[in-house]
Amino acid sequence: xxxxxxxxxxxxxxxxxxxxxxxxxxxxxxxxxxxxxxxxxxxxxxxxxxxxxxxxxxxxxxxxxxxxxxxxxxxxxxxxxxxxxxxxxxxxxxxxxxxxx
Amino acid sequence: xxxxxxxxxxxxxxxxxxxxxxxxxxxxxxxxxxxxxxxxxxxxxxxxxxxxxxxxxxxxxxxxxxxxxxxxxxxxxxxxxxxxxxxxxxxxxxxxxxxxxxxxxxxxxxxxxxxxxxxxxxxxxxxxxxxxxxxxxxxxxxxxxxxxxxxxxxxxxxxxxxxxxxxxxxxxxxxxxxxxxxxxxxxxxxxxxxxxxxxxxxxxxxxxxxxxxxxxxxxxxxxxxxxxxxxxxxxxxxxxxxxxxxxxxxxxxxxxxxxxxxxxxxxx
Numbered sequence: 001x002x003x004x005x006x007x008x009x010x011x012x013x014x015x016x017x018x019x020x021x022x023x024x025x026x027x028x029x030x031x032x033x034x035x036x037x038x039x040x041x042x043x044x045x046x047x048x049x050x051x052x053x054x055x056x057x058x059x060x061x062x063x064x065x066x067x068x069x070x071x072x073x074x075x076x077x078x079x080x081x082x083x084x085x086x087x088x089x090x091x092x093x094x095x096x097x098x099x100x101x
Numbered sequence: 102x103x104x105x106x107x108x109x110x111x112x113x114x115x116x117x118x119x120x121x122x123x124x125x126x127x128x129x130x131x132x133x134x135x136x137x138x139x140x141x142x143x144x145x146x147x148x149x150x151x152x153x154x155x156x157x158x159x160x161x162x163x164x165x166x167x168x169x170x171x172x173x174x175x176x177x178x179x180x181x182x183x184x185x186x187x188x189x190x191x192x193x194x195x196x197x198x199x200x201x202x203x204x205x206x207x208x209x210x211x212x213x214x215x216x217x218x219x220x221x222x223x224x225x226x227x228x229x230x231x232x233x234x235x236x237x238x239x240x241x242x243x244x245x246x247x248x249x250x251x252x253x254x255x256x257x258x259x260x261x262x263x264x265x266x267x268x269x270x271x272x273x274x275x276x277x278x279x280x281x282x283x284x285x286x287x288x289x290x291x292x293x294x295x296x297x298x299x300x301x302x303x304x305x306x307x308x309x310x311x312x313x314x315x316x317x318x319x320x321x322x323x324x325x326x327x328x329x330x331x332x333x334x335x336x337x338x339x340x341x342x343x344x345x346x347x348x349x350x351x352x353x354x355x356x357x358x359x360x361x362x363x364x365x366x367x368x369x
Contacts, residue, residue: 088167
């Protein structure tokens with residue numbers, strides 16, 4: 001919300017640098033959303049809870065799970081594209097020489 | 102910085118040609134080979150051991166894929182750990198941990214030998230139970246109205262519709278109920294913890310899931326105390342039968358009580 005307000009009004013009064021700053025910020029926020037899988041995992045846990053409580057049936061679970069899995073994959077893809085660490089996939093013990101990589 | 106991604110991101114179920122990787126479920130103390138049957142992830146792969154000295158990793162063969170945390174996959178992962186747990190103290194690995202080769206698994210055991218050994222000693226004969234408690238908000242509120250004079254008085258006032266005071270009375274009532282609910286919740290949670298403390302070694306509270314849950318906890322319990330813990334959970338759930346729903350699961354490997362940070366990197 002606040003961001004939208006800034007985008008709509010700030011550039012009118014502000015200097016050019018301000019515009020650039022706003023756009024940079026928008027891009028950052030968008031990227032943060034694209035590369036964060038925590039909300040998806042939270043939703044997945046909530047979905048599992050619903051199934052365990054009998055609030056939804058297997059068919060609905062499967063259908064909603066598929067959507068969440070796609071979102072997880074999208075997040076992974078964005079992280080890879082942006083050169084960020086991703087969970088899953090083959091790993092090996094880090095060599096001592098490149099510790100804390 | 103970005104390594105080229107050669108891994109497929111889906112898990113093709115059957116007719117998988119290249120079976121080069123090892124999926125690791127958990128670490129146990131065992132110095133001779135052991136087969137746990139065809140119960141592995143990805144359609145009943147054979148589950149067996151990879152050894153280094155007296156440690157063993159429980160693994161199954163897998164293509165080099167990223168496993169989505171679907172219910173099916175997660176259940177397969179858990180099923181193996183449950184099977185192994187019946188006989189051994191286990192250090193569970195996180196879901197989806199795939200190594201490229203048996204050598205890489207041996208290297209994991211070798212380089213983390215001391216930490217694994219220490220934790221296996223600490224976790225010897227201990228198991229984990231999960232307890233989620235949900236409440237029936239409406240019933241708890243109904244209860245509050247019976248027990249809390251202030252709330253009852255305000256409700257009466259509102260229902261008698263004394264026009265001038267209704268709006269503020271409603272606001273006040275809302276605030277009162279919220280505060281009372283918070284109080285009740287922490288009392289319930291403290292009460293449950295208090296009841297289970299004597300029969301558990303340790304406990305940990307996790308973030309609640311959804312809006313009906315008031316407690317999401319894990320308890321570490323001595324195997325010899327399993328029965329006593331069980332009885333206590335039943336006792337306390339009977340005490341709150343009307344108001345709370347208890348979701349009690351386990352025994353699990355000590356997921357919430359083992360914290361070994363492995364230094365792993367992508368293997369492409």
